[in-house]
Amino acid sequence: MTRMTPLLDRNEQFITAYTPGPLGPPTAQMVIVTCLDHRVDPAITLGLQLGEAPVIRNAGGRVTQAVIDDIAFLAFLAEQLFGGQIEADRLFEVAIIHHSQCGTGFLADPGFRRQDAEATGLDEAALEASAVADPHTTVKADVERLLNSPLRSPKVSVSGHVYDIATGRLTTTVDAMYS
Numbered sequence: 001m002t003r004m005t006p007l008l009d010r011n012e013q014f015i016t017a018y019t020p021g022p023l024g025p026p027t028a029q030m031v032i033v034t035c036l037d038h039r040v041d042p043a044i045t046l047g048l049q050l051g052e053a054p055v056i057r058n059a060g061g062r063v064t065q066a067v068i069d070d071i072a073f074l075a076f077l078a079e080q081l082f083g084g085q086i087e088a089d090r091l092f093e094v095a096i097i098h099h100s101q102c103g104t105g106f107l108a109d110p111g112f113r114r115q116d117a118e119a120t121g122l123d124e125a126a127l128e129a130s131a132v133a134d135p136h137t138t139v140k141a142d143v144e145r146l147l148n149s150p151l152r153s154p155k156v157s158v159s160g161h162v163y164d165i166a167t168g169r170l171t172t173t174v175d176a177m178y179s
């Protein structure tokens with residue numbers, strides 16, 4: 001018996017009704033970027049099903065260079081594999097979702113940030129940049145960052161949203177745009 005045991009039991013339940021899907025374009029034509037917080041899983045909050053949308057998660061749901069690289073790869077893959085199945089000028093929309101009560105918000109505090117940097121060896125300026133203290137502000141900044149990245153395909157649109165932990169509601173802050 002390990003901590004994984006109950007989850008393996010759930011997987012046994014899961015496979016009783018499982019049918020594998022074919023490799024195809026994500027049926028929602030969306031890619032989600034959001035926080036790794038276990039209270040904001042988009043499979044639950046947005047009802048995402050298997051095959052609907054790739055989900056990229058990190059601390060805060062920030063548009064880091066690694067996220068930009070992954071989105072560039074997904075756009076290349078979509079065009080190569082499914083170019084004939086999707087509209088020629090549109091591959092997918094990237095929805096960036098930040099949330100209230102984000103744990104990265106503690107990094108806005110200089111003392112907390114310094115302690116973190118000393119304990120982990122992470123760069124203090126990078127920690128400060130990753131903080132989501134006001135999700136409405138940071139999500140707008142990250143939409144801009146992705147839109148302005150030279151690695152973003154012009155066939156990929158970007159939108160911004162805030163998830164409220166208190167109510168479970170997702171609010172759109174920036175409508176989808178291509179530039």
Ligand SMILES: [Zn+2]
Pocket residue numbers: 035036037059060061099101102103104
């Ligand atoms: Zn968070």
